Amino acid sequence: MDSFLRVQSVSKIFNRGEAGESFGLKDINLQINKGEFIVISGPSGSGKTTLLNLIGGLDSISSGKIIFNGIDISSLNETELSDLRRDKIGFVFQAYNLISLFSARENIEYVMKLRGFSQNECDMRVDEVARKLGIVKLLDKLPANLSGGEQQRVAVARAVASKPELILADEPTANLDSRSALELMDMMERLNREEGITVIFSSHDPMVIDKAKRSIILKDGHSLIDSF
Amino acid sequence: MEGFPSYKQLKTQSFPYLQLAFKTVRKERGRSSITILLTALSTAMLIFITALMDGEHQTLLKSSVELYSGYINIKHNKFRDEPSIEYLIRDSDMMVDKLKNRDDIQAVSQRFDTFVLFSTDSRSVGGMLSGIQPESEKMTSKLKLSLLKGKYLQADDKDSLYIGSELAKLLKVDIGDRVSFIGTGSDYSFCADNLTVKGIFQTGLFEFDSQSAFLNKSYFDKVFLTESLATEIVLLPKNIDMADKASHSIQHTLSEELSSESWRESMKSLVKAMELDAIFGYITVGILFIVILFVILIYTFLTLFARIKEIGVLRAVGTSQREIFAMLFAESITLSFIGVVVGVLIGGGLALYFNINPIEFGAEFEEQFKQYGFINTAIPTDFNISNIFRDGLIIFALSIGSTIYPIIKVNSYRPVEAIHHV
Numbered sequence: 001m002d003s004f005l006r007v008q009s010v011s012k013i014f015n016r017g018e019a020g021e022s023f024g025l026k027d028i029n030l031q032i033n034k035g036e037f038i039v040i041s042g043p044s045g046s047g048k049t050t051l052l053n054l055i056g057g058l059d060s061i062s063s064g065k066i067i068f069n070g071i072d073i074s075s076l077n078e079t080e081l082s083d084l085r086r087d088k089i090g091f092v093f094q095a096y097n098l099i100s101l102f103s104a105r106e107n108i109e110y111v112m113k114l115r116g117f118s119q120n121e122c123d124m125r126v127d128e129v130a131r132k133l134g135i136v137k138l139l140d141k142l143p144a145n146l147s148g149g150e151q152q153r154v155a156v157a158r159a160v161a162s163k164p165e166l167i168l169a170d171e172p173t174a175n176l177d178s179r180s181a182l183e184l185m186d187m188m189e190r191l192n193r194e195e196g197i198t199v200i201f202s203s204h205d206p207m208v209i210d211k212a213k214r215s216i217i218l219k220d221g222h223s224l225i226d227s228f
Numbered sequence: 229m230e231g232f233p234s235y236k237q238l239k240t241q242s243f244p245y246l247q248l249a250f251k252t253v254r255k256e257r258g259r260s261s262i263t264i265l266l267t268a269l270s271t272a273m274l275i276f277i278t279a280l281m282d283g284e285h286q287t288l289l290k291s292s293v294e295l296y297s298g299y300i301n302i303k304h305n306k307f308r309d310e311p312s313i314e315y316l317i318r319d320s321d322m323m324v325d326k327l328k329n330r331d332d333i334q335a336v337s338q339r340f341d342t343f344v345l346f347s348t349d350s351r352s353v354g355g356m357l358s359g360i361q362p363e364s365e366k367m368t369s370k371l372k373l374s375l376l377k378g379k380y381l382q383a384d385d386k387d388s389l390y391i392g393s394e395l396a397k398l399l400k401v402d403i404g405d406r407v408s409f410i411g412t413g414s415d416y417s418f419c420a421d422n423l424t425v426k427g428i429f430q431t432g433l434f435e436f437d438s439q440s441a442f443l444n445k446s447y448f449d450k451v452f453l454t455e456s457l458a459t460e461i462v463l464l465p466k467n468i469d470m471a472d473k474a475s476h477s478i479q480h481t482l483s484e485e486l487s488s489e490s491w492r493e494s495m496k497s498l499v500k501a502m503e504l505d506a507i508f509g510y511i512t513v514g515i516l517f518i519v520i521l522f523v524i525l526i527y528t529f530l531t532l533f534a535r536i537k538e539i540g541v542l543r544a545v546g547t548s549q550r551e552i553f554a555m556l557f558a559e560s561i562t563l564s565f566i567g568v569v570v571g572v573l574i575g576g577g578l579a580l581y582f583n584i585n586p587i588e589f590g591a592e593f594e595e596q597f598k599q600y601g602f603i604n605t606a607i608p609t610d611f612n613i614s615n616i617f618r619d620g621l622i623i624f625a626l627s628i629g630s631t632i633y634p635i636i637k638v639n640s641y642r643p644v645e646a647i648h649h650v
Contacts, residue, residue, distance in 0.1 A: 058544055059644040079548055086546025097541040101251045111545050113244040158545070
């Protein structure tokens with residue numbers, strides 16, 4: 001496996017210089033290889049979401065570096081970060097965060113269209129991903145007419161449809177029942193295997209954590225255990 | 229700007245953020261309706277206020293200028309400051325004939341005004357007796373239209389008097405009654421005659437109605453020895469908006485002792501009053517603009533802050549700030565355009581309706597209106613397509629402009645802040 005993501009001495013301080021200053025992450029070091037299926041676990045407030053946000057360029061690093069595919073993402077401006085997220089990273093959020101006015105198909109197509117895929121390419125890829133995730137019958141429905149599990153599968157489809165190199169999933173199963181959570185993890189694991197996409201997800205659910213091939217445990221912003 | 233597609237891109241690619249913008253406009257009906265309603269009301273209000281203000285000025289202008297003084301007048305230079313029979317227009321008949329042949333002039337009328345003492349059996353009152361040409365005067369003033377009782381003058385009338393209603397009251401005369409006068413002829417001799425009241429007019433302007441009376445000029449000339457003499461010549465230009473230009477052009481054809489003045493020059497106090505009124509009008513409209521700007525600004529802030537999370541998600545999945553700007557700007561342009569079109573239709577419709585059916589302020593305002601120079605209490609709005617178009621464009625620009633800051637503000641959030649914004 002090729003090494004393509006390095007987190008070097010990364011710290012995140014919230015409310016810097018203000019009364020409520022606190023560490024979100026402190027001196028985190030990680031090296032992640034291409035094609036890995038990794039879980040970041042730990043109790044609430046341990047910094048799981050913060051770490052994913054920093055890796056995805058959604059938030060700024062207080063100190064340290066994150067090197068993604070040889071690029072130091074902390075040196076990128078907002079436009080370059082947008083391009084990076086659009087072209088290389090897929091996001092799956094705990095609260096699904098689908099665009100409410102778009103149908104499932106339009107949600108899945110969105111990032112592909114941003115990247116300039118033609119409508120024909122979008123149609124073919126959406127159908128392919130929908131088949132893999134079992135959501136073919138849901139494609140014309142609006143998010144409001146889908147269950148939580150269905151919405152999260154659509155969100156996964158949106159994340160993978162444009163063939164990103166990395167998927168960041170922040171507690172993707174937190175709002176799902178056990179069965180839906182396991183089904184979703186099986187699907188993500190299959191996409192990781194079949195499409196070669198590196199997946200990093202956060203969770204504190206032991207059943208979900210067991211699905212990962214590598215586990216990183218965070219506590220109070222520190223990396224405690226990094227086990228394969 | 230990167231977020232705005234070029235024509236070539238539009239032909240070859242689809243833009244999901246613009247697709248979302250138009251879907252938002254269509255599906256978020258409550259939000260869209262309120263924005264359209266605000267813009268439409270602002271547009272309609274501005275168009276109507278401007279139409280009313282312009283209509284009021286035009287009515288005042290018509291009341292003052294068209295009633296008697298005319299759009300262009302020619303007088304002896306010195307007569308303007310020192311009205312005297314020494315400063316008359318000579319060869320006035322020939323001059324009138326020449327002016328009638330001008331392409332920019334529709335009608336020409338000559339007058340001779342002189343002060344006389346009117347008397348009846350019981351009363352004597354000083355006033356202005358004017359010799360007018362009844363047929364051409366119908367075109368250059370509203371004397372005939374102000375007829376209250378009896379008949380207007382005719383070209384072959386001799387001793388027929390057309391008298392103001394208030395002067396008739398002072399003299400206690402009615403149609404058919406006899407009025408005598410004594411005055412001064414052009415050779416300084418005493419002139420006197422007995423006249424019969426043929427018609428009584430009422431303009432609504434008290435001073436004019438209580439001091440003025442008119443005779444057919446051909447008869448007047450015989451009594452006062454004023455043949456081919458005039459105190460003024462009044463002209464109606466073919467295009468009243470070009471009165472200044474026509475007046476200047478006429479000036480070049482006159483001898484040095486005569487001057488031609490448009491209503492703007494001869495009625496400076498009226499022009500000043502209208503300018504002052506316009507300034508207050510513009511201040512009112514300016515305040516209206518500020519209110520409109522803030523209402524749209526605040527509403528846009530509220531609606532956009534309610535969408536910060538959505539914007540954060542779009543940013544997270546790779547939509548750039550420029551694309552977000554393009555999306556929100558496209559929504560703003562679409563809603564503003566629809567609002568302005570609706571507003572133009574409503575405001576333009578109101579301006580047209582009240583142009584055809586003037587706003588009647590009622591008899592209780594009659595006295596105040598007279599003080600300001602209006603001869604009646606009905607004021608039509610001005611229906612002017614170019615003004616309506618201009619007002620629509622102003623609101624469109626204001627509406628678009630007032631959304632830019634809120635868009636920039638919500639777009640400045642980092643994606644993680646935006647996603648977690650409550």
